[in-house]
Amino acid sequence: MNAKFYVLHDIPGRMRLQIPSLRDKTNYKEIEHMFCSLKGVSSVRIEPSIQTMLIHYEVAYLSRSTLLRYISVFFQQTRLDPLDDIMIQMDPAMRNDWLRTLFSGGLLLLAGIRKSSFYKPDALVYGAVAATGYTVLSHGTSNKIRHPDILTGIITLLSLGPSNMLYVAMITWIVNVLELLHEKQKKQTRPLYTVS
Missing domain, CATH: 1.20.1280 (Monooxygenase)
Known part of the structure; x- marks a missing residue:
């Protein structure tokens, strides 16, 4: 089974991930907006050319393990999952x-x-x-x-x-x-x- 993502850099409050499925998910602004809506996440930036996502978060509100769980759940969906485009744009x-x-x-x-x-x-x-x-x-x-x-x-x-x-x-x-x-x-x- 292929890994969903790799943690490239991790210090409390800042995490950079390599996410191969970003190649298939091209609605980057919506993904950034969705993760920014999580309590404790201050900013998210996706670099599509190298398939990475940089997340700044407040450790007091959001633990590393909870953040990784959210990321894992979101990126476990397969390519062309029909619910992706629908669910990501909803509050x-x-x-x-x-x-x-x-x-x-x-x-x-x-x-x-x-x-x-x-x-x-x-x-x-x-x-x-x-x-x-x-x-x-x-x-x-x-x-x-x-x-x-x-x-x-x-x-x-x-x-x-x-x-x-x-x-x-x-x-x-x-x-x-x-x-x-x-x-x-x-x-x-x-x-x-x-x-x-």
């Missing part, structure tokens, strides 16, 4: 919303595939419905009852009945995905940086 809150949505969607898909014509809810169905409910209720900060995905879930539950809770969760999940796509599009139209 952490939206990234968490999408990860919860993908997880609950996977559970719903698995529960839907396992469903037979003689349907009796099992632990997987209850888990998928609970995960979808948590996903829907966990994003957003305003009045959650007025969110489109919650309203859709309530209306669908009333019209289909509790015996069709898997269908209710699927419809609610779809509306949740549409709402997240709308929020992502709204955030992309706002400038990422402001110059004063």
Whole structure:
């Protein structure tokens, strides 16, 4: 197995790494911005020609091992990973919303595939419905009852009945995905940086 990165220089508060996968990841400014958003990281500079990354960090807020763990997790992804371009451009809150949505969607898909014509809810169905409910209720900060995905879930539950809770969760999940796509599009139209 090839190493993900090599530590070239390491003193407390400053680390230079050789990262071969920087050859495949060409969105350097976004990577720098993402690592700079970590609490304790003061600056990040990527040198694409020699595939290195220089990180200045505050030892009081961020330990060397934690920083290396973040780097390892990020650079373990393979070349052309389809989630790279999507996830790196999101703020952490939206990234968490999408990860919860993908997880609950996977559970719903698995529960839907396992469903037979003689349907009796099992632990997987209850888990998928609970995960979808948590996903829907966990994003957003305003009045959650007025969110489109919650309203859709309530209306669908009333019209289909509790015996069709898997269908209710699927419809609610779809509306949740549409709402997240709308929020992502709204955030992309706002400038990422402001110059004063």
